[in-house]
Amino acid sequence: MLVLGIESSCDETGIALYDTDTGLLAHRLHSQIAMHTEYGGVVPELASRDHIRRVLPLTETCLAEAGKAIADVDAIAYTEGPGLAGALLVGASVANALGFALQKPVVGVHHLEGHLLSPLLAEPAPQFPFIALLVSGGHTQLMAVRGIGQYELLGETVDDAAGEAFDKSAKLLGLSYPGGPQVSKLADTGDATRFKLPRPMLHSGDLDFSFSGLKTAVLNLVKKEQQEDGTLDDATRADVCAAFQEAIVDVLTRKCLAALKQTGMKRLVIAGGVGANRQLRAGLDDAAKRRRFEVFYPPLALCTDNGAMIAFAGAMRLKYAAADYQFGVKPRWDLASLPAA
Amino acid sequence: MHSAHDTAFTPFLADEAETLSMGGQLAAALVPGMVIFLEGDLGAGKTTLTRGILRGLGFTGRVKSPTYTLVEPYTVSNLYLYHFDLYRFSDPSEWEDAGFRDYFNRDSVCLIEWADKAEGLLPAPDWLIRLEPEADGRRLHLTALTQNGTQCLARLAR
Numbered sequence: 236m237l238v239l240g241i242e243s244s245c246d247e248t249g250i251a252l253y254d255t256d257t258g259l260l261a262h263r264l265h266s267q268i269a270m271h272t273e274y275g276g277v278v279p280e281l282a283s284r285d286h287i288r289r290v291l292p293l294t295e296t297c298l299a300e301a302g303k304a305i306a307d308v309d310a311i312a313y314t315e316g317p318g319l320a321g322a323l324l325v326g327a328s329v330a331n332a333l334g335f336a337l338q339k340p341v342v343g344v345h346h347l348e349g350h351l352l353s354p355l356l357a358e359p360a361p362q363f364p365f366i367a368l369l370v371s372g373g374h375t376q377l378m379a380v381r382g383i384g385q386y387e388l389l390g391e392t393v394d395d396a397a398g399e400a401f402d403k404s405a406k407l408l409g410l411s412y413p414g415g416p417q418v419s420k421l422a423d424t425g426d427a428t429r430f431k432l433p434r435p436m437l438h439s440g441d442l443d444f445s446f447s448g449l450k451t452a453v454l455n456l457v458k459k460e461q462q463e464d465g466t467l468d469d470a471t472r473a474d475v476c477a478a479f480q481e482a483i484v485d486v487l488t489r490k491c492l493a494a495l496k497q498t499g500m501k502r503l504v505i506a507g508g509v510g511a512n513r514q515l516r517a518g519l520d521d522a523a524k525r526r527r528f529e530v531f532y533p534p535l536a537l538c539t540d541n542g543a544m545i546a547f548a549g550a551m552r553l554k555y556a557a558a559d560y561q562f563g564v565k566p567r568w569d570l571a572s573l574p575a576a
Numbered sequence: 577m578h579s580a581h582d583t584a585f586t587p588f589l590a591d592e593a594e595t596l597s598m599g600g601q602l603a604a605a606l607v608p609g610m611v612i613f614l615e616g617d618l619g620a621g622k623t624t625l626t627r628g629i630l631r632g633l634g635f636t637g638r639v640k641s642p643t644y645t646l647v648e649p650y651t652v653s654n655l656y657l658y659h660f661d662l663y664r665f666s667d668p669s670e671w672e673d674a675g676f677r678d679y680f681n682r683d684s685v686c687l688i689e690w691a692d693k694a695e696g697l698l699p700a701p702d703w704l705i706r707l708e709p710e711a712d713g714r715r716l717h718l719t720a721l722t723q724n725g726t727q728c729l730a731r732l733a734r
Contacts, residue, residue, distance in 0.1 A: 245644075319646060321674055373644035394623060395641045403618055403643075447623060447641065448592075454619035567649065 236309040236553065239294065239333070240546025243286040243326035244318025244346045245373065249542030250293040252301045252308075255550050259356055260301035262543040264536065265289040286325040293542075308339060310556050312549020315343030316565030323564035331560045340556035342549045347570050349544035351380050354504045356547055357533040361502045365531075366494045370487060371507030371539070372398035372415075377442050377494045380504075383551050384575035389494050390442025397483055398509045400446035404453045404479055408472055418476045419512055425470075425477030430456060432482040442494050444486060453479055480514055488518045495528055504531045510538045551576050583720040585729060590713040595621045598716060599628015602705075605731040606633070608655055609682045610724070611699050613691040616707035621714055622689050625707065626659055629687070633657065642689075647676065656684040665693035672697060702728065 237260075242249035251262035265285070298305060313330035316323060327343070334341035351367050354360060364381040366389075375392040395403070398415055405414015410421075432452050435445040453475065460471050467475065491503055503523070509515065510532060523530045537543060549556075554576070589595045606629070614622050627639040633652040642648040642661040650657040658679045665671070671694035680686055680699055691698055702725030706717040720726040 317645075319674075391638070392640065393638050394627075396644065399641060399643055407618055451619040451621075454617075566645075 236550065237303065237307055238546045238550045238553075239297075239308045239311045239330075240344075240542040240544070240549055241290060241294075241311070241313040241326040241330050242346070242349070242540055242542045242545045243290065243322050244314045244316070245322060245540060247540040248286045248289040248293060249540060249545065250290065250297050251542035251546040252297050252303060253543065253546035253550050255553075259543055259547070260303070261297040262536070262541060262546075263293045263297050263300075264539075264541055265293055286322055290325060290329050297542075305333070306337065308333075308337060310339055310549065310553055311337075311341045312344050312545050312552075312556075313341070314346045314349065314545050315562075316346065316568040318346060318564075318566060320564055320566045323566065327562045327564050331562045334558065335560045338558065340553075340558045341560065341562070342552055342556035343562070343565075344545050344548045344552065345568060345570055345573055346540075346545075347374070347376075348384075348386070348573060349548045350374075350506045351378060351386060352383065352548050352551065353506060353537045353541070353544035354531050354533045356537055356543055357531070359531075361504055361529070361531045364498075364500055365502035365504050366491065366498060366500050367504045367506060368487065368491050368494075368510075369507045370397050370505070370509040372396055372402060372413075372509075374507060375444050375446070375487075377490060378570075379494075379498050379500065382575065384573050386570050386573070388571060389497070390444065390490065392444040392446060393436075394445050394447035395450060397444070397446055397487065398507070400450050400483065401479075401509070403450050407450070407454050407457050408475060409466060415509065415512075419480060419514070421473045421476040422480040422514070423477075425473030425475070427474075427477035427481040429474040430478040432456070432478045434482055434486050437486055437489060442490055442497070444490065446483070449479070449482055480512070484512065484515045484518050487515060488522060491519065492522060492526065495526070501528045502531065503528055504533070506533060506538055508535075508539050511535050582729060583726055585716075585718040585732060587716050588710065588713060589621070589707075589716055592621070592624055595624045595714065596628035596631065599625045599630075600632035601732060602718075603629045603632025605728045606655075606685055607724070607728060608685060610685045610702045610728065611680065612685070612687045612703045612705060613698075613701040614687055614689045614705050614707075615691075616714075617709075620707040620709065622707060625705070625716075626687055630657065630659075646674065647679070649679075654683070658684055658686045660686065660688040662688065662690040662693035665690070668694045668697050670694070701725070 236255040240251040248265040252260040313326040377389040379387040401415035704719045720729040
């Protein structure tokens with residue numbers, strides 16, 4: 236079965252072709268970061284308009300790369316939610332229109348299920364069960380993944396996502412969008428011991444996170460350390476970045492360890508854009524050696540939003556595919572409500 | 577504390593606990609159909625105040641930042657509360673394109689952060705709430721801008 240996957244829940248347009256016998260044949264991503272940089276943030280209206288512009292050309296490119304024709308597609312999977320309603324509707328309508336034209340079944344996929352299953356596309360793929368840390372601009376969640384459709388939310392952020400804290404702190408430090416990678420880069424040259432930032436909820440006794448207070452702590456630090464012109468000198472800025480990154484990495488690492496301990500699981504998967512953070516990886520690798528667990532980092536192309544994970548999750552849920560071409564989107568959708576596949 | 581004709585309310589909030597508690601007081605004065613603009617810089621306590629309002633309305637779940645999702649909907653008793661964050665907008669027309677106009681109706685309270693990003697397209701607010709840093713805490717400036725808003729503010733006094 237050849238499954239076409241369409242992801243359009245937020246900033247990225249992702250298209251992929253997954254074959255249930257031979258694996259991932261092609262996947263393409265049109266990231267809108269370059270376009271957003273000039274606006275100082277992700278621009279949803281431009282994002283949804285851009286999904287419309289990109290989705291068919293990307294599909295054609297994927298088909299060409301895989302040496303397939305559109306008529307070879309056996310089923311179409313699209314992100315049904317959660318996400319921005321306008322952006323989701325682009326993927327949903329294209330998927331159903333294509334399905335109707337080809338008379339092939341269509342299946343709506345939960346975006347987070349896509350993320351949770353994406354490690355299975357990588358080599359080596361982790362075996363079930365595993366703990367997944369999904370950490371990005373929009374999410375910070377720890378989940379126990381016992382099989383397809385068997386997800387237990389262990390903890391999540393009660394306010395800001397970790398990636399959002401990176402981006403907002405970057406803004407407070409006068410850096411441009413997207414600030415996270417720049418904060419990490421500056422942190423490499425900074426002294427993490429000069430300033431001490433809080434580790435929110437480290438001792439909360441549960442697996443929840445909170446990063447809003449950390450952002451406020453950065454704000455207060457910036458106010459205290461700023462020069463007469465309201466800016467920070469380069470060394471101070473790097474030191475603030477280093478202290479901030481260390482605080483986030485410390486919280487993420489220790490909550491992952493607590494989740495492994497609580498469930499008795501021995502495999503940890505890191506998904507989401509913040510998973511690219513080098514200090515986070517170093518901290519987890521070190522802990523994995525000491526505590527004897529395995530840690531998996533899917534390639535970055537599968538960590539950020541992408542079409543491959545949607546094609547794959549759709550392929551795992553073909554029994555739910557329908558050919559009635561009735562569709563809606565679910566901007567809010569509880570992952571726990573999914574049936575087992 | 578106030579008379580029925582007061583149109584401004586400016587309490588000092590020393591810390592997060594007081595911000596949450598003030599949110600609870602504000603919640604008691606809300607009526608369905610209200611539009612509230614919430615202003616203040618990054619880290620001023622806007623999401624914390626919103627959490628206080630939602631707690632006051634009886635919502636016990638998580639109140640996350642809507643920066644990424646743009647709007648977080650909540651259902652509490654017979655009321656819908658929509659918490660908008662337009663921080664990522666670059667052009668007011670995105671308000672129309674996102675279909676957010678549909679969220680405004682008699683049953684909903686709309687709380688909007690960074691409302692200036694959709695200037696000219698939003699309904700007039702009943703309350704304008706501004707959070708400003710002061711000493712080690714914050715000063716809340718609430719201004720009632722409509723008759724309905726003034727009546728609701730008067731309820732705070734009782």
